[in-house]
Amino acid sequence: MSPLLARRRYRQDNYLYLLAEGQDAVLVDPGDPAKALLLCRESGLRPRAVLHTHGHADHSGGSDEVKAALGIPVLGHGADAAWYAPDEDLAGRSELALGGLRLRLHHAPGHTPGSLLVEWRGALLTGDTLFWGGCGNCRHGGDPALLARSFLSTLAVLDGGLLVHPGHDYAAQNLPFTLALEPGNAEARQRLAEVQAARAIGEEPAPSTLAAERAVNPFLRPGSLAGALAARGLSAHGPEAAFVALRALRDRF
Numbered sequence: 001m002s003p004l005l006a007r008r009r010y011r012q013d014n015y016l017y018l019l020a021e022g023q024d025a026v027l028v029d030p031g032d033p034a035k036a037l038l039l040c041r042e043s044g045l046r047p048r049a050v051l052h053t054h055g056h057a058d059h060s061g062g063s064d065e066v067k068a069a070l071g072i073p074v075l076g077h078g079a080d081a082a083w084y085a086p087d088e089d090l091a092g093r094s095e096l097a098l099g100g101l102r103l104r105l106h107h108a109p110g111h112t113p114g115s116l117l118v119e120w121r122g123a124l125l126t127g128d129t130l131f132w133g134g135c136g137n138c139r140h141g142g143d144p145a146l147l148a149r150s151f152l153s154t155l156a157v158l159d160g161g162l163l164v165h166p167g168h169d170y171a172a173q174n175l176p177f178t179l180a181l182e183p184g185n186a187e188a189r190q191r192l193a194e195v196q197a198a199r200a201i202g203e204e205p206a207p208s209t210l211a212a213e214r215a216v217n218p219f220l221r222p223g224s225l226a227g228a229l230a231a232r233g234l235s236a237h238g239p240e241a242a243f244v245a246l247r248a249l250r251d252r253f
Helices: 033-043 063-070 144-157 171-181 186-200 210-216 222-230 239-252
Strands: 004-010 014-021 024-028 049-051 074-076 095-098 101-107 116-120 123-127 163-166
Touching: 004 033, 014 033, 014 101, 014 163, 024 033, 024 095, 024 101, 033 063, 049 063, 144 222, 144 239, 163 210, 171 186, 186 210, 222 239
Parallel strands: 024 049, 049 074, 123 163
Antiparallel strands: 004 014, 014 024, 095 101, 101 116, 116 123
């Protein structure tokens, strides 16, 4: 069986994922347990575990039902125990092996204290840390300065060829913010047209590469937005302060 990365939309804009290497599989953020279990049946796979990118209930709320149905453990970072209790705490881990399925883990706190990025076979599952065209808010247990440091350190050094698979499809909401800051950003305008066209015919937007996101996502290059911030009466000394100012500006957009 070939490697598999499958995603399914649930609610309005959430995504859950199934990753598999042969018969070794993991469910990532199965917030809708019925859709997650259906995906497993359709794929003919019995996952070895549930893995959470972070603890918020719209992503972790289906774990108990999936765990009961399949008899598998729930894995995640213990810093998010305020929302759920993982059977195995992945704090301090940079790799996870589930049979032949080998994942790289990157702790990227800020949206929540225990947020993780999951890297596998050229894909990067970013949960609510990095979205197409944006980043997670910090209103529910988050810290914008900490999120800034995750972007400026952890995300900044990852391979630009990685395909970004987020926890929500917010591209159509996020890219207009980029264009308000940078009306001449042709890459952002093109990406917005692509995602709108996909949704108009009932298809999912294609994942973007991290390199493409660096061109259209202001949170991946906050230091270059000082002029746009100054035009709105916001001063920022350094990339971290610029990121925090951008996050506050996005909250009001």
